[in-house]
Amino acid sequence: MSKILVGLKRVVDYNVRVRVKPDGTGVVTDGVKMSINPFDEIALEEALRIKEKGGATEVIVVSIGPADTQQQLRTGLAMGADRAILVQADAAVEPLAAAKVFLKLIEKEAPQIVLLGKQGIDDDNSQTGQMLAALWQRPQATFASKIELAGGKAKVTREVDAGLETIEVDLPAVFTTDLRLNEPRYVKLPDIMKAKKKPLDTVTLASLGLDTAPQFKTLKFEAPASRTKGIMVKDVGELVAALKQKGLV
Amino acid sequence: MTKILIVAEHAGGKLNAATAKCVTCASAIAGAQIDIAVFAANAGDVAAQAGALTGVKKVLKIENAANAEPLAAVLAPQVVALAANYTHVFGPSTTYGKDLMPRVAALLGVGQLSDIMAVESAYKFRRPVYAGNAIVTVEAPQDKKLVATVRAASFQAAATGGSAAIEAASVTVDLPVHTRFVERSAAATGRPDLQTAARVVSGGRALGSADNFKIIFSLADKLKAGVGASRAAVDSGYAANELQVGQTGKIISPELYVAVGISGAIQHLTGIKDARTIVAINKDSEAPIFEVADIGLVGDLFKVLPELEKALNG
Numbered sequence: 289m290s291k292i293l294v295g296l297k298r299v300v301d302y303n304v305r306v307r308v309k310p311d312g313t314g315v316v317t318d319g320v321k322m323s324i325n326p327f328d329e330i331a332l333e334e335a336l337r338i339k340e341k342g343g344a345t346e347v348i349v350v351s352i353g354p355a356d357t358q359q360q361l362r363t364g365l366a367m368g369a370d371r372a373i374l375v376q377a378d379a380a381v382e383p384l385a386a387a388k389v390f391l392k393l394i395e396k397e398a399p400q401i402v403l404l405g406k407q408g409i410d411d412d413n414s415q416t417g418q419m420l421a422a423l424w425q426r427p428q429a430t431f432a433s434k435i436e437l438a439g440g441k442a443k444v445t446r447e448v449d450a451g452l453e454t455i456e457v458d459l460p461a462v463f464t465t466d467l468r469l470n471e472p473r474y475v476k477l478p479d480i481m482k483a484k485k486k487p488l489d490t491v492t493l494a495s496l497g498l499d500t501a502p503q504f505k506t507l508k509f510e511a512p513a514s515r516t517k518g519i520m521v522k523d524v525g526e527l528v529a530a531l532k533q534k535g536l537v
Numbered sequence: 538m539t540k541i542l543i544v545a546e547h548a549g550g551k552l553n554a555a556t557a558k559c560v561t562c563a564s565a566i567a568g569a570q571i572d573i574a575v576f577a578a579n580a581g582d583v584a585a586q587a588g589a590l591t592g593v594k595k596v597l598k599i600e601n602a603a604n605a606e607p608l609a610a611v612l613a614p615q616v617v618a619l620a621a622n623y624t625h626v627f628g629p630s631t632t633y634g635k636d637l638m639p640r641v642a643a644l645l646g647v648g649q650l651s652d653i654m655a656v657e658s659a660y661k662f663r664r665p666v667y668a669g670n671a672i673v674t675v676e677a678p679q680d681k682k683l684v685a686t687v688r689a690a691s692f693q694a695a696a697t698g699g700s701a702a703i704e705a706a707s708v709t710v711d712l713p714v715h716t717r718f719v720e721r722s723a724a725a726t727g728r729p730d731l732q733t734a735a736r737v738v739s740g741g742r743a744l745g746s747a748d749n750f751k752i753i754f755s756l757a758d759k760l761k762a763g764v765g766a767s768r769a770a771v772d773s774g775y776a777a778n779e780l781q782v783g784q785t786g787k788i789i790s791p792e793l794y795v796a797v798g799i800s801g802a803i804q805h806l807t808g809i810k811d812a813r814t815i816v817a818i819n820k821d822s823e824a825p826i827f828e829v830a831d832i833g834l835v836g837d838l839f840k841v842l843p844e845l846e847k848a849l850n851g
Contacts, residue, residue, distance in 0.1 A: 305803070306667040315671055383639065384648045409784075411666055413651045418609065418639035427610055427716040430636045433778070443719065448632040449732055449787065450548065451723030451779045455608065458715040467768075467785050468778060503648040505676040512665070512672050515810070518831035524844040527816070530832045534814055536736075536793045537760070537849060 291399040292335040292344045295390065296364050297325040298357045299410045312508040324360045327405025329367075330465040333472040334435060335403050336368045343437050346370045348397060352381050352389055358488060365483035366475040372486070377493035377500075383415035385500035390420045392496050399460060401442075406431050406464040417464035427457035431466040539569040539659045541625040544616055544641075545587050546607075546633045547577065552586040554733040555629035555687075557694035562687040563627055564592040564695065565656035572597060574619055574706070576612050578605035588701040597706040606718035607633055613640040618708040620645060620682060625659070630686035631732070642684035649684045650677055654691035664688070668784040669807040689732065690790035690811045723779070728754075731780060734763030736793040737812075739782055742769035743798025743820070743838060750775045752842050753797060759846050765789070767799045783808035798838045801826030818842075 300306060301321040308315055324332075335347045349364035351357045352375045361372040375389050394402065407414035421428035429435070433452070434445035437459075446453045447466045493500060521527045531537045541563045546553040556573070563571045572595040573587040580598035588596045597619065603611055616637070620626050626641060628634035630652045642649040655663040660677045662685070677683045731737060738760060740753035750770070757764045766776035768783055782789060784804040790811035797818045799805060806829055809815060817830035820837050827833040834841060 300667070306670040308671045315667060382648050384643060384646075387643060409668065411651075412668065413649070414635045415639035415642070415649050415651065418636060419643035419649075421610070422613060422640040422643035425713075427713075428636070428640065429716075430609075431632060446632075447778060448721075449779070451721065451777075453721045454719040456717045456719055461715075503678050503681065504650065507661075507674040507676055509666075510672045510674075512669055512810070515815075515829045515831075517828060518815075518833065520827070520833045520835070522834075523836075524834070524841055524848050527832060527834050527845065528848045531793075531816070536814060 290344045291346045291348060291397055292338060292401045292403060293390070293393065293397060293399040294328070294332045294335045294347060294349045294364070294369065295404040295416070296328045296332065296349050296351045296360050297405070297408045298322050298351060298353045298360045299325045299408055302326055302409055308509045308511045312510060314509055322356070322360070324363055325405050325408050327407060327409070327465050327467070329472045330467070330469050331403035331405050332364055332367055332369060333470045334465060335401070337470065338401065338437065344401065348373060348399070350375070350390065350393060352377050352386055352493070354378050361488055362483050363475060365486040365488070366479040367473060368479070370486065372488040374488065374490045375493055375496070376490055380502070381493070381500060382502050382504065383413050384419055384503070385498070386416045387419035387423055388498045388500060389493070389496060390416070391423050392498060394424060401460065402462045404462065404464050406466055417462050421462040424462065427461040428464070429455060429457050429461060430464040432463050433466045433468045435463060435469070539566055539625065540623045541566065541569050541571050541627055542619060542623040543571065543573045544626070544628040544634070544637065545573050545575045545583060546629050546631060547575065547583040550582040552583050553629065553631070554694050555631050555634070555689040556587065557590050558689045558692040559627050559629055559687045560590050560592050560695035561692040562653055562656060563625070566659045569659070570594050572623075574599060574616065576604040576615060578602050584703045588703050589697040589699055590695045590701070591697065591699040592695055593699055593701040596701050596703045598703060599706050599708060603712050607637070608716050608718060609637040609640045610713050610716040612637055613644055614710045614712065615708045616641045617644045618710050619706065623682070625683045625685065628686050630688045634686045638684055638686050645682055645684065647681045647684055649686070650675060651686050652688040653685050654688045668804060669810060670803070688788070690788045728757060729761065729763040731763040731765055731782070732787055732789060734791055736760050736762035737765050737782070737789060737791045738762045738795045738797065739765035739767065739799060740770055740776065740797050741767040741799030742773060744770060744775050747775045752839070756795070756797070756842055756846055759849050760793070760795070762793070762795070763791070767805050768802070796826050796830070797842065799826055800824045801829065
C-alpha cells in the first residue's frame with residue numbers, strides 16, 4: 289500500500305485579472321472564478337501518472353480552506369484521485385501552519401510521496417513544501433521538472449536559475465512541481481459523475497489541535513505603481529536615436 | 538539590536554549578485570549589523586568577495602566537504618545553528634534561496650516573509666502577491682526571529698570597497714544523507730547571466746522557430762546583453778527553459794530590456810516591471826507590451842532586427 293498525498297489549494301483562477309479592493313483590505317474575490325492552483329494541478333497529474341505506472345496504489349488529495357474548497361477537491365477526484373480530505377479553515381492559513389496540517393495527515397496516512405505545487409499563485413510564497421519536508425525531517429525536491437522513481441529512491445531534475453540540477457532523494461520525500469513537469473489532463477464528464485461517489489472527508493482545522501495562528505499581520509493591500517506609457521517610434525533610425533538620447537547605446 | 542545574517546549564494550567560486558542585493562536590503566534597516574555566511578567546501582574566494590561588500594561587518598566561512606553543493610536539506614540545519622546569534626536571517630529570492638530559507642524557517646519554528654521589495658522598518662516590509670498585481674505591507678512579530686527572502690530585482694547591488702573580517706565558523710550538527718547531488722547542466726553561453734545582466738534582449742512566439750531565435754542571440758551579442766524568452770517561446774521549444782522571463786520564470790530588472798515579438802501577457806510583464814527602459818518591437822500595434830514600453834516600434838521583427846544591428850554598427 290503505497291500512497292501519494294497531493295495538496296490542492298483553492299485560488300483565484302489564473303485567467304482573472306486580480307484587482308485590489310478600494311479600501312486596501314484585500315483583493316476582489318466576490319463573484320471571481322476560483323480554481324485549483326495550477327502548480328497543484330501539475331502535482332496531481334504527476335501523482336496519477338505515478339500510480340498508473342504502478343508506483344503507488346492510492347492518490348489522496350488534500351486541501352485546507354473554506355467549505356467551498358470541496359469544489360476543487362471534486363475536480364481533483366474527477367481527474368482521478370481516489371479520495372479527498374478537506375481540512376476546513378475559514379481564515380487564511382500561513383505556509384508554516386499548512387505544513388503542520390500536512391504533517392498531521394502524513395502521520396495518519398504514511399505516504400511515500402507528497403506532491404505540492406512550487407507556489408500558490410495567490411500569495412506567491414513558495415514555502416509550504418520546504419517547510420513540510422523540514423518538519424517531517426525528510427528530503428525535499430523543489431521545482432521538479434522530471435521525477436524518476438526506482439528502488440525507494442527518486443531522481444529529480446529541478447529547474448534552477450542556472451539551468452537544470454539533478455538530485456537523488458530517499459523516499460519518503462516531498463516534491464514541489466514546476467511548470468514543465470507535465471501537462472495536466474482534462475476532466476471528462478463521466479469522470480465528474482463518478483467523482484461524486486468518491487469519498488471526501490471533512491475535518492475542521494481546530495480538531496487537529498495544532499498551533500496555526502498567523503504570525504504575520506498584513507496591514508494593507510495596494511495596487512502596484514504602473515509604468516507610464518512611453519513613446520512610439522516609426523522606424524529603426526528613430527529607435528536608435530531614442531536609445532542614444534537615453535544613453536543606452 | 539538588529540543583527541542580520543545573510544546566507545550567501547555562490548557557484549564556481551563566484552558570489553552571486555543577488556547576495557549583494559540582500560546586503561542593500563539589510564542596510565535599509567536602521568542600525569543593523571550585517572554578517573554573511575558562506576557555506577562551501579572551500580569558501581576562500583567567495584568569502585573575500587562577500588567581505589568586500591560595503592556594509593558587511595563579518596563574513597563567516599563554514600567549510601565542509603558536505604557543503605560543496607547547495608542542498609537545502611544539508612545547509613538548513615547549519616544555518617539554524619548560526620541563527621542563534623541573530624534577529625534576522627535573509628537569503629536571496631532565487632531558486633537557491635527559495636529552496637533553502639523556508640526549510641530554515643520551519644526548523645526555527647517561525648514563518649517566512651518571501652520576496653521583500655521594500656523595507657519600512659526592521660519588522661515591516663512590502664512584498665508583491667498575485668504575481669505583482671498587488672503589493673502588501675506586512676508586519677512580522679518582534680518576539681520571533683525573522684526569516685526572509687529578498688527580491689533581487691527590487692534592490693541595487695551593494696558597492697564593493699569594504700573590508701569585513703573573515704572568520705572560520707564551525708557548526709556541530711548532524712547533516713542528513715538522504716539527499717544527494719547528482720549533476721547540474723547549464724549551457725555555457727559566454728553571455729551575461731540573464732538574472733543580473735544590465736541589458737537583456739528577449740524573444741517571443743513571433744520568432745516562429747528555434748532557428749529564427751538566433752537573431753535574438755545575434756542582437757544580444759551586439760548589445761552585450763543577456764538573452765531571455767517569453768513563456769510562449771519556451772513552451773514552443775524556441776528557447777531553453779532557463780531563459781524564461783516572467784512570473785513563472787525569472788524576474789529581472791535590467792537597465793535596458795528589448796522585447797522582440799512578445800505580445801506582453803500579464804505573466805511576462807510581471808517579470809520585467811522593474812526594468813529601467815523597456816523597448817518593444819512587435820508587428821501588432823495593439824499588443825499589450827506597448828502599454829508598458831518606454832519606446833515602441835511597430836514592425837516586422839525579421840526586417841527590424843537586421844536593420845537595428847546594422848544601425849548599431851554604424
